[in-house]
Amino acid sequence: MAVGTLSPVDQTPPAQWHGVPEFLALLAYGELAAYYRLAEDAALAPTLAGKAAIARMGAAQFQHFETLREALAARGADVFQEMTSFQPVLDMFHIRTTPSTWLEALVKFYVGEGLAADFYLEIADGLPPEVAAVVKDVLTDRAHAQFVVEPVRQSVLASPKERSRLALWARRLLGEAIAQAQTVLASREELADLLLRSSGNLNRIAQLFDEVTERHQERIRLLGLED
Amino acid sequence: MAVGTLSPVDQTPPAQWHGVPEFLALLAYGELAAYYRLAEDAALAPTLAGKAAIARMGAAQFQHFETLREALAARGADVFQEMTSFQPVLDMFHIRTTPSTWLEALVKFYVGEGLAADFYLEIADGLPPEVAAVVKDVLTDRAHAQFVVEPVRQSVLASPKERSRLALWARRLLGEAIAQAQTVLASREELADLLLRSSGNLNRIAQLFDEVTERHQERIRLLGLED
Numbered sequence: 001m002a003v004g005t006l007s008p009v010d011q012t013p014p015a016q017w018h019g020v021p022e023f024l025a026l027l028a029y030g031e032l033a034a035y036y037r038l039a040e041d042a043a044l045a046p047t048l049a050g051k052a053a054i055a056r057m058g059a060a061q062f063q064h065f066e067t068l069r070e071a072l073a074a075r076g077a078d079v080f081q082e083m084t085s086f087q088p089v090l091d092m093f094h095i096r097t098t099p100s101t102w103l104e105a106l107v108k109f110y111v112g113e114g115l116a117a118d119f120y121l122e123i124a125d126g127l128p129p130e131v132a133a134v135v136k137d138v139l140t141d142r143a144h145a146q147f148v149v150e151p152v153r154q155s156v157l158a159s160p161k162e163r164s165r166l167a168l169w170a171r172r173l174l175g176e177a178i179a180q181a182q183t184v185l186a187s188r189e190e191l192a193d194l195l196l197r198s199s200g201n202l203n204r205i206a207q208l209f210d211e212v213t214e215r216h217q218e219r220i221r222l223l224g225l226e227d
Numbered sequence: 228m229a230v231g232t233l234s235p236v237d238q239t240p241p242a243q244w245h246g247v248p249e250f251l252a253l254l255a256y257g258e259l260a261a262y263y264r265l266a267e268d269a270a271l272a273p274t275l276a277g278k279a280a281i282a283r284m285g286a287a288q289f290q291h292f293e294t295l296r297e298a299l300a301a302r303g304a305d306v307f308q309e310m311t312s313f314q315p316v317l318d319m320f321h322i323r324t325t326p327s328t329w330l331e332a333l334v335k336f337y338v339g340e341g342l343a344a345d346f347y348l349e350i351a352d353g354l355p356p357e358v359a360a361v362v363k364d365v366l367t368d369r370a371h372a373q374f375v376v377e378p379v380r381q382s383v384l385a386s387p388k389e390r391s392r393l394a395l396w397a398r399r400l401l402g403e404a405i406a407q408a409q410t411v412l413a414s415r416e417e418l419a420d421l422l423l424r425s426s427g428n429l430n431r432i433a434q435l436f437d438e439v440t441e442r443h444q445e446r447i448r449l450l451g452l453e454d
Contacts, residue, residue, distance in 0.1 A: 034267060055285075
């Protein structure tokens with residue numbers, strides 16, 4: 001049984017560790033799934049330099065996975081056991097957002113990582129400080145994704161058609177990410193609890209989606225994809 | 228034009244850098260190709276722990292690629308330009324040795340990395356010392372492949388049929404690796420020169436294949452696959 005799991009009828013205040021293993025495991029599976037998704041998408045890369053840039057992202061993602069695995073192990077939890085239940089919903093996100101061109105793949109790396117970081121950083125505020133520090137380190141290590149910005153900007157400047165195609169794609173990524181986050185929060189009350197704990201505000205979930213959408217728009221502008 | 232490349236008719240003694248960019252680029256492409264090959268083979272992994280172990284190998288391989296890329300860059304050579312010509316022969320090796328089961332994949336990771344290290348370490352003796360040190364660091368960093376030994380041993384102890392199937396597979400890997408090495412040495416005389424420079428012995432190439440075969444047999448015994 002997972003450390004700190006409470007049954008649904010338990011009305012005692014959440015312990016410090018309530019929801020934490022689930023949250024770390026969700027992040028860990030996100031990193032591992034992204035590693036393999038990136039490797040598959042790299043088949044779209046037109047050059048070996050593109051393939052190497054993707055492998056660089058993959059290696060960073062694996063390091064994040066290791067950090068999270070160790071944080072769980074240090075607290076007596078097994079990452080493989082904890083993350084199994086998140087596999088279907090995260091795999092579904094990737095199946096529903098399989099890029100068909102290299103530019104779509106680039107936009108997905110950049111926008112997808114940003115969306116995930118925004119969601120997870122909000123929840124991280126409800127974590128015990130020492131766990132929050134680990135999570136923030138992992139989520140803010142995104143320098144390896146910056147290589148995306150210039151090629152996407154140049155392509156959309158050169159082709160209005162590409163621009164509108166990629167703008168639609170980015171909107172679809174946002175929609176799928178929100179749908180996925182809603183599914184996770186609805187099905188795993190420990191995670192919803194963690195989010196509420198960070199704010200003490202019952203409207204927090206609706207606000208979260210507004211904020212994530214706003215930050216998504218900033219990234220979209222940076223890529224030259226604003227409507 | 229590649230740094231230090233000599234034309235075939237040039238009879239002057241080889242410069243220190245002769246063959247070195249080609250050799251580093253061959254290694255670099257080997258690491259990148261293995262990264263992507265591993266990611267594909269991980270689809271055969273029966274568990275998330277298996278997938279994570281493969282990603283751990285992949286992350287190590289990417290670090291090796293980076294080390295080699297930097298060693299080339301420090302000498303004014305571009306890894307992407309240099310490695311293009313090795314792509315067909317290394318890709319062909321992987322196409323001809325695509326595993327069809329998880330155990331075949333495990334044996335390939337272990338045996339394939341060992342074979343590559345044996346070949347390349349022999350050639351590395353002909354390198355300028357500071358380059359040899361980089362190459363030896365990369366090639367001897369193989370701890371991440373050790374996870375293969377126990378599951379393979381256990382499977383072949385439990386099933387003589389599996390044992391004879393995997394023994395054939397390992398022999399095929401050896402044959403394909405030697406064929407690939409012969410192709411590379413025959414088509415890139417800078418690399419053959421490097422090998423001869425390390426020994427000063429014209430029979431060196433035949434000896435190399437004998438030694439590589441012998442060390443392959445040791446690995447095969449370790450995996451419980453001896454004939």
